[in-house]
Amino acid sequence: MSNASAQAASPPWDEASITEIRRDMMRFARMRLRDSGAAEDMVQEALMAAMKSAKGFAGRSTFKTWIFAILRNKIIDHIRTSAREISGSDLVGRAGGDAELADFDVLFDQRGFWNSDDRPETWADPEASFEQDAFWTVFDTCMNNLPEHIARVYTMRELLELDTAEICAELGITNNNCFVILHRARLGLRECLENRWFQGEVR
Amino acid sequence: MKMMNCRDAAQLMSERYERTLSLRERLSLRVHTAMCDGCSNYGKHLDVLRQATARLREGKTGGDH
Ligand SMILES: [Zn+2]
Numbered sequence: 001m002s003n004a005s006a007q008a009a010s011p012p013w014d015e016a017s018i019t020e021i022r023r024d025m026m027r028f029a030r031m032r033l034r035d036s037g038a039a040e041d042m043v044q045e046a047l048m049a050a051m052k053s054a055k056g057f058a059g060r061s062t063f064k065t066w067i068f069a070i071l072r073n074k075i076i077d078h079i080r081t082s083a084r085e086i087s088g089s090d091l092v093g094r095a096g097g098d099a100e101l102a103d104f105d106v107l108f109d110q111r112g113f114w115n116s117d118d119r120p121e122t123w124a125d126p127e128a129s130f131e132q133d134a135f136w137t138v139f140d141t142c143m144n145n146l147p148e149h150i151a152r153v154y155t156m157r158e159l160l161e162l163d164t165a166e167i168c169a170e171l172g173i174t175n176n177n178c179f180v181i182l183h184r185a186r187l188g189l190r191e192c193l194e195n196r197w198f199q200g201e202v203r
Numbered sequence: 204m205k206m207m208n209c210r211d212a213a214q215l216m217s218e219r220y221e222r223t224l225s226l227r228e229r230l231s232l233r234v235h236t237a238m239c240d241g242c243s244n245y246g247k248h249l250d251v252l253r254q255a256t257a258r259l260r261e262g263k264t265g266g267d268h
Contacts, residue, residue: 112208
């Protein structure tokens with residue numbers, strides 16, 4: 001692609017960079033929405049909004065940061081609207097469900113220590129993994145493997161950076177419930193990443 | 204004081220991103236992770252998850268462009 005000086009001189013929204021930014025935006029949106037139709041609409045809207053007023057941007061990275069901020073706000077609005085449609089009590093009920101508890105409990109033995117198969121191993125060079133497209137495909141898969149209500153809370157917390165109090169209020173659940181759901185999200189995501197990515201790397 | 208198990212340690216390691224742990228919690232966690240490789244790795248992995256989600260927020264997923 002173009003070198004650094006050419007990039008700085010040309011507008012940040014030339015066709016090649018838009019294609020690339022659009023790809024990253026779709027990944028960002030799909031992971032949060034699980035509805036590729038809605039994700040596509042939102043990316044399109046954000047791109048249009050950004051291009052309408054993108055004149056003031058000197059470099060591509062500022063442009064990208066800004067366009068992702070637009071997208072993030074659109075997704076937060078969307079999640080807020082849809083979160084109101086599911087009742088908080090339903091969420092709490094399912095979070096405490098026996099089947100699911102058993103699912104995550106299976107990682108530990110009766111005394112609460114890691115089962116030898118599930119004990120976290122050393123991960124070689126995560127930074128290098130971040131640079132690979134294949135890693136993000138696995139990350140995407142692992143997010144999608146989480147139960148939906150768990151993924152929703154985790155998404156609000158880590159990908160949209162809302163704080164726990166705000167998420168609880170939004171979903172009508174207690175702080176403690178929020179903590180438990182986030183803990184399960186991390187347990188599940190970590191386990192999946194180790195099995196599908198890092199394990200193969202180390203061995 | 205009863206020795207903390209891995210299940211409780213993992214939960215506290217997650218909760219420390221959400222709230223300030225008490226001194227007692229921090230101490231038991233430190234004692235446990237000092238002796239437990241699994242939990243010591245778990246703590247590092249949660250940091251990796253944090254870094255990964257920060258990258259996602261900034262759209263920095265994939266090779267250098
Ligand atoms: Zn342990």
